[in-house]
Amino acid sequence: MTMTDERDEDLFRATVETARRRTAEPDDALLDRVMADADRELAIRAPRAVTPRARRSAAAVLLAALGGWGAVGSMTTATILGIWIGVAQPDGLNALSQAWSGGDTVEVPLTGVETLVGLEGLL
Amino acid sequence: MSSDPVLDSQSDETLLAAYARGERDAARILSRRLLPRVLxxxxxxxGDRAEAEDVAQEAMLRLWRIAPDWEADRAKVTTWLYRVVANLCTDRLRKSGRAVALEAAPEPEDTGPTVAAGLQDRARHMALRAALADLPDRQAKAVTLRHLEELPNPEVARIMGESVRTVESLVARGKKGLIARLRGRKAELGYDDDG
Incomplete structure (x- = not known):
């Protein structure tokens, strides 16, 4: 390294060290400004962030899945009954099976493979 | 001021996510933690306190705004902030012009051992500022991150989105450029050629 290089290096180092010594502690006023910005940004986003999604009943969900009242209106009764059987509880189906058998003594659940076997000869 | 020890122990990235969910306390802890470095x-x-405060506030505002979209694996918050502050500062340096008149510089703060030393520090810093303003942006960012913030080259590379090799070149050229611009002002800056 030449003498000039050394002097240049000293010049650079001294200038940089002067700048490095500049530390700045944020005061309360700056912190307040920064927090005011943070609060403002939260407030801007709040309506979007906290709006809950409306809860819908099971019937409303089913209706929506079928395409709304317009679509349901064009379905036949049998179609709607079939859909209902698909979602209803077994207790309801058992009652239905009794009504169809025409008597009090026949109770054949409509759920399960054995159902059709049990009905043979009775209907 | 009371602080939440659980929040206090969280990483910057976790706190930013908490702020995005609406936790104001997370923003306060982040501010206390990051503002000294940013400022x-x-x-x-x-080299100017008032300008530095404006930049710090703007950088933090950008952090609040990006919080909802922050991807945890994207980068460290500090890396992102270094980049934002470097960009904001080089923009200001560019706008302030290449010739920074010492007369227009702010009064020195009462931190120096003597008034004379304070004036000399001020002169040196304004000379550095003028020289940085005159450098190409990438060189100015690289040389300040490397030599003023004392960050290792790989960290500078992450901040700038450059390869380490490119950063090494930018730092070397930036340093050379700064020296060339400072050389003519040695006496003014209080450097003794014989010393």
Whole structure:
């Protein structure tokens, strides 16, 4: 390294060290400004962030899945009954099976493979 | 001021996610943790407290705004902030012009051992500022991150989105450029050629 290089290096180092010594502690006023910005940004986003999604009943969900009242209106009764059987509880189906058998003594659940076997000869 | 020890122990990235969910306390802890670094970086680059505060506030505002979209694996918050502050400062340096008149510089703060030393520090910093303003942006960012913030080259590379090799070149050229611009002002800056 030449003498000039050394002097240049000293010049650079001294200038940089002067700048490095500049530390700045944020005061309360700056912190307040920064927090005011943070609060403002939260407030801007709040309506979007906290709006809950409306809860819908099971019937409303089913209706929506079928395409709304317009679509349901064009379905036949049998179609709607079939859909209902698909979602209803077994207790309801058992009652239905009794009504169809025409008597009090026949109770054949409509759920399960054995159902059709049990009905043979009775209907 | 009371602080939440659980929040206090969280990483910057976790706190930013908490703020995005609406936790104001997370923003306060982040501010207390990050502001000294952000303000210090801006102050070292600009040499002016009021300007540095404006940059620090703007950088933090950008952090609040990006919080909902922050991807946890994207980068460290500090890396992102170094980049934002460097960009904001080089923009200001560019706008302030290449010739920074000492007369227009702010009065020195009462931190120096003597008034004379304070004036000399001020002159040196304004000379550095003028020289940085005159450098190409990438060189100015690289040389300040490397030599003023004392970050290793790989970290500078992450901040700038450059390869380490490119950063090494930018730092070397930036340093050479700064020296060339400072050389003519040695006496003014109080450097003794014989010393």
């Amino acid at each position: 210090g970086q801006a102050h070292r680059m600009l």
